[in-house]
Amino acid sequence: MGRCEACSPSGSAGLVGVVLTLLATPCAADGAAFDDPYDVPAAPRPPTLPELTHREIEGTLEETAGAILPNPGGQIAHAFVQRLAIEVPLGLRRWFLGAGYEVAGGGGSNAFRVVGGNLEIQGRTLWATRTGLAFGGGLGLVLPTASFDENGLTSEAALNAATLRPWDVAFFVPDSVGFRPVVDVRAVDGAFVAQFRQGLELMVPPGAPSNRRIYATTGVYFGWWVTREVAGGLEAFEAYVIDAPNVRDGERAAVVISPSVRLALPWVQPAVSIFTNIGTPLQGASDRIWGFRVAFTVLLKAFGD
Numbered sequence: 608m609g610r611c612e613a614c615s616p617s618g619s620a621g622l623v624g625v626v627l628t629l630l631a632t633p634c635a636a637d638g639a640a641f642d643d644p645y646d647v648p649a650a651p652r653p654p655t656l657p658e659l660t661h662r663e664i665e666g667t668l669e670e671t672a673g674a675i676l677p678n679p680g681g682q683i684a685h686a687f688v689q690r691l692a693i694e695v696p697l698g699l700r701r702w703f704l705g706a707g708y709e710v711a712g713g714g715g716s717n718a719f720r721v722v723g724g725n726l727e728i729q730g731r732t733l734w735a736t737r738t739g740l741a742f743g744g745g746l747g748l749v750l751p752t753a754s755f756d757e758n759g760l761t762s763e764a765a766l767n768a769a770t771l772r773p774w775d776v777a778f779f780v781p782d783s784v785g786f787r788p789v790v791d792v793r794a795v796d797g798a799f800v801a802q803f804r805q806g807l808e809l810m811v812p813p814g815a816p817s818n819r820r821i822y823a824t825t826g827v828y829f830g831w832w833v834t835r836e837v838a839g840g841l842e843a844f845e846a847y848v849i850d851a852p853n854v855r856d857g858e859r860a861a862v863v864i865s866p867s868v869r870l871a872l873p874w875v876q877p878a879v880s881i882f883t884n885i886g887t888p889l890q891g892a893s894d895r896i897w898g899f900r901v902a903f904t905v906l907l908k909a910f911g912d
Contacts, residue, residue, distance in 0.1 A: 646737055647660050647735050647736075647737060647739070647741070647795075648737070648738075648739045648795040649795075650739075650793070650795045650800040650802075650830070651800055651830040651831070651832060651838030651840060651869055651871065652838075652869060652871070652876055652878070652904060653802060653828040653830065653840065653842060653867075654669075654840070654842060654865070654867045654869060654878040654879075654880045654900060654902050655669070655774075655826070655828075655842055655844075655865070655880075655900070655902075656802055656804055656826050656828050656842065657694065657731075657791075657804075659733055659735070659741050659743065659791055659793050659802070660733065660735050660741055660793075661694075661696060661906070662696055663696070663906040663907055663908060664693070664694075664695050664696070664906070664907040664908070665693065665694045665695075665904060665905070665906060665907075666691075666692070666693045666904070666905045666907070667690070667691070667692045667693075667902055667903065667904045667905075668689075668690070668691055668902070668903050668905075669689075669690040669691075669692070669900060669901070669902040669903075670687065670688075670689055670690075670900065670901045670902075671687060671688040671689075671690070671771050671772055671898060671899075671900045672685075672686070672687040672688075672771075672898055672899060672900075673685070673686060673687075673771045673882070673896050673897055673898020673899070674896070674897050674898065675713075675767055675770055675771075675888070675893045675895075675896050676893060676894045676895040676896070676897075677893055677894060678891075678892075678893060678894050679894075681893070684713055684714065684763075684767050684893075685713055685714055686711060686712065686713030686714075686764065686767035686768055686770070686771055687711065687712055687713065687768075688709055688710075688711045688768045688771055688772055688775075689709065689710050689711070690707065690708070690709045690772075690775075691707070691708050691709075692705060692706065692707040692708075693705055693706055693707075701732060701733060701734070702730070702731075702732050702733075703730065703731050703732070703733070703745070704729075704730050705728075705729050705730070705731075706726065706727065706728050706729070707726075707727045707729070707778075708724065708725075708726050708727070708752075708778075709724035709725075709768070709772075709775060709778040709779075710722070710723050710724055711724060711764055711765065711767070711768030711779065712764055712768075713763075713764045713767045713768065714764075718760075720760060720761050720763065720764040721764065722753070722755055722761050722764045722765045722768070722779070723752065723753055724752070724753050724765075724768075724778035724779050725749045725750060725751060725752050725753045725777065725778045725779070725780070725783075725785065726749070726750045726752045727747045727748065727749050727750070727777075727778070727785075727787065728747065728748050728750070729745055729746065729747035729748070729787065730745055730746060731743055731744060731745025731746075731789070731791070732744065732745065733791070739793075739794055739795030739796060740793070740794055740795075741791075741792070741793045741794075741795075742790075742791060742792045742793070743790075743791050744788070744789060744790045744791065745788070745789050745791070746786065746787065746788050746789075747785075747786070747787035747788075747789070748784075748785070748786065748787075749777050749778070749783075749784065749785030749786070749787060749810065750784070751781075751782055751783055751784055751813075753765070753778065753779060753780070753781045753782070754781050754782055755781050756781075757781060765779040765781070766779070766889075766890075766892055769889055770861075770888050770889045770892060770893060770896055771896060771898055773824075773844065773845075773846035773861040773863060773888070773889040774806075774824045774826060774844045774845075774846050774863075776808065776822055776846055776889065777808040777810055777822070780810040780820055782812055782813075782814075783810040783811055783812045783813075783820070784810070784811055784812075784813060785808060785809060785810040785811070786807075786808075786809045787806055787807070787808050787809075788806065788807050789804055789805065789806040789807075790804070790805045790806075791803070791804050792804075798831050798832040799829075799830070799831045800828070800829070800830045800831070801827075801828070801829055802826075802827070802828040802830075803825075803826070803827050803828075804824075804825070804826040804827075805823075805824075805825055806823070806824040806825075806826075807821070807822070807823055807824070808820075808821065808822040808823075808824060809821050810822075818852070819850065820848075820850060820851045820852075821848075821849040821850040821851070822846055822847065822848055822849060822851070823846070823847040823849055824844070824845065824846050824847075825844065825845045825847075826842065826843070826844045827842065827843045827844075828840060828841070828842045829841050830869075835871075836870060836871050836872065837868065837869070837870060837871070838868070838869040838871060839866075839867070839868055839869075840866070840867045840868075840869065841864070841865070841866050841867070842864070842865045842866075842867060842880070843862065843863070843864045843865070844862070844863045844865075845860060845861065845862045845863075846860075846861045846889060847859055847860050847861075848860075848890060851890070854890050854891070855891065857887070857891070858887050858890055858891030859890075860886065860887070861884065861886070861887065861888055861889040861890070862884060862885040862886055863882050863883070863884050863885070863896075864882065864883065864884075864885060865880045865881065865882035865900070866880065866881060867879065867880035867881075867900075868880075873906075874905065874906050874907075875903060875904065875905050875906065876903075876904045876906070877901070877902065877903050877904075878900075878901070878902045878904070879899065879900070879901055880899060880900040880901075880902075881897075881898070881899045881900075882896075882897075882898055882899070882900065883895070883896060883897050883898075884896050
């Protein structure tokens, strides 16, 4: 009882026939087989970390703006970062291909400057279950589209941008090729979701590999559905300098915390976050940061849906 008829071989079937029958008609009478990768629990999209199991083509425009309070003797600075990203699901939401680009600007001791960042192309894969558990990994390739003199005036705007988003410091390392491997884990329990990302950023100037920079990054998101359309959440990020010029041991870790609110509409999902640092900001270049992020995620029907 409860056994698939196709799983009961006849006496005339050989071993090969039995194996082919089992592969062609798997037993799923109890509904335990995970044969529908789209049938996963709904979870709030994090404002900054990726939504791991989205079925739509996802485009995000994210604006980060903040004030950077100086170390003693310095001058307050203001900066913004504009991020544009797109990610396309491939292979039944098991594979994803995306790209991201950032541009920044700001002013402080020098005049207002704008600096273009690097371009990242990334792919990732994912395994998920109907119970709400998902994990996977990916790799990003950072192309050297940011080019400026690190000792020039524009470098201050780039450093300020990286200070607001230390987990994206690779976007503002000039004249360098980068690799960004990541590991993702997510758990959904009813209205609650917890998500974790661990990454490594390796930036290498092609002409001077000894001047490489290596950062370890960590992102955590806790979210919950307040209503069917509104989600609250808390993100925290750490960027740790493993290897970079002129960074002292006590200034290697930069931690940013960010409470947020997300509105989940059918084709667009805006989010608002505020953030500040805990401890020393990126590389000890300033004393404290305050700011906000506004993100608009547009959802489009994926190919083949």
